[in-house]
Amino acid sequence: MNRVVSKDVSRFFQSEHEDKGVRFLFNQNISYFSGENGNVAKIHLSSNETIQSDLVLVGVGGVPNIEIADNTKIEIDNGIRVDSACRTNVEDIYAIGDCTNHWNKIYQRYIRLESVQNAIDQAKVVAENISFGDVSYDSVPWFWSDQYDIKLQIAGVSQNFDEVIIRGNALEKSFSCLYLKNRTLIAVDAINRPRDFIHSKNLIYHKTIIDDDKNNIKEIDLKEYLHKS
Ligand SMILES: Cc1cc2nc3c(=O)[nH]c(=O)nc-3n(C[C@H](O)[C@H](O)[C@H](O)COP(=O)(O)OP(=O)(O)OC[C@H]3O[C@@H](n4cnc5c(N)ncnc54)[C@H](O)[C@@H]3O)c2cc1C
The missing domain is CATH 3.50.50.60 (FAD/NAD(P)-binding domain)
Incomplete structure (x- = not known):
């Protein structure tokens, strides 16, 4: 998930999945699959490890059909x-x-x-x-993902951020990451924090500058910034 969220968020989801018994193998290559009776049965890794399998889901990204x-x-x-x-x-x-x-x-x-x-x-x-005429697309992009009892809602695009501020508590499975670029809010990942998500869309749209004390940013209702922007 590192491509779209901060390390804090991807580590959080990795550990949630590991708690449920998911095993991650990073930086591994698949050498080949082997099958039995017309079905895939084993995945052979370049490390020589072999994994038994009855289903393979391949997620390798996509390219636009142009x-x-x-x-x-x-x-x-x-x-x-x-x-x-x-x-x-x-x-x-x-x-x-x-x-x-x-x-x-x-x-x-x-x-x-x-x-x-x-x-x-x-x-x-x-x-x-x-x-009729001439309108522009100016929606704040948003995305979501439900994983177990966790709702991840993303507002904006965090690429090129230069600072992350975390509100809430990952141990309580309720926190958000505010992504800033030159102190302007550009994106928010809200994990089980729908209020932060809702207000952040407005704040991102208005290119809100968030430059007060970090402790204040962690505590304040994000709605307060709407009055400041
Ligand atoms: C596995 C998966 C999970 C996803 N989950 C989410 C999610 O949870 N939330 C979310 O917001 N988005 C999700 N998406 C993305 C979402 O599906 C796409 O963003 C959305 O469908 C884009 O709509 P579209 O109309 O641009 O393209 P598409 O839905 O891809 O439709 C394009 C259509 O154009 C047709 N086409 C292509 N070339 C030609 C041609 N030359 N002539 C005629 N027809 C053509 C295609 O066959 C297709 O039917 C997911 C995508 C995938 C693959």
Whole structure:
């Protein structure tokens, strides 16, 4: 999970899974699978370890399907490049969803997101732009994951953060990580803390600067910052 959350959050989830009996093997390569009766039966690792298996789930990431734009003038750059109105560089052609690398008004850079929220919100923007005129996509991205009794809710994109502030207590399975860049709130991971998640979306949207005392940041109701921003 290190790609999308801080080490604190990924370590927390690793330990929760380990408590439930999950075994993690990091930095290992699979040499080959072997099977019996047409089913996979063993996973052979480069370390020479062999793992018995009756099901293999392969998660190796994804790439956008952009073949539709092959042999056209549509600009491709880590997906179909669109502006904040979801317009491609070719007049009257729009694109939305996982396949797009869009200009994000909040983060002021191109971002390609893979989430249902992004696909739906971009669809609304395009529908409005085709019908009436000129609106921009400016939603704060959000994501979620339910693991056992733990709800992880993520607001914003934490890439490029330079400071993390933790509120709450991981031992009580209720904490949040505030990601700051130059003291501006850019993302929040809320673990069983729905209030932090709800308020953080607004705070990220308003590019709220959080520069008071760290102890205060850990205790304050995040809603208070809305009045300050
Ligand atoms: C295992 C998994 C779990 C996920 N879990 C979550 C989650 O918990 N929360 C969340 O927010 N998101 C989740 N996602 C991501 C979410 O599914 C995607 O972000 C969302 O479906 C994107 O919608 P989309 O319309 O952009 O693309 P898609 O849903 O992928 O739809 C694109 C469609 O276009 C079709 N297509 C592609 N090329 C062409 C072509 N040349 N011509 C015609 N049709 C074409 C495809 O066949 C597909 O039907 C998950 C994804 C996966 C794979």
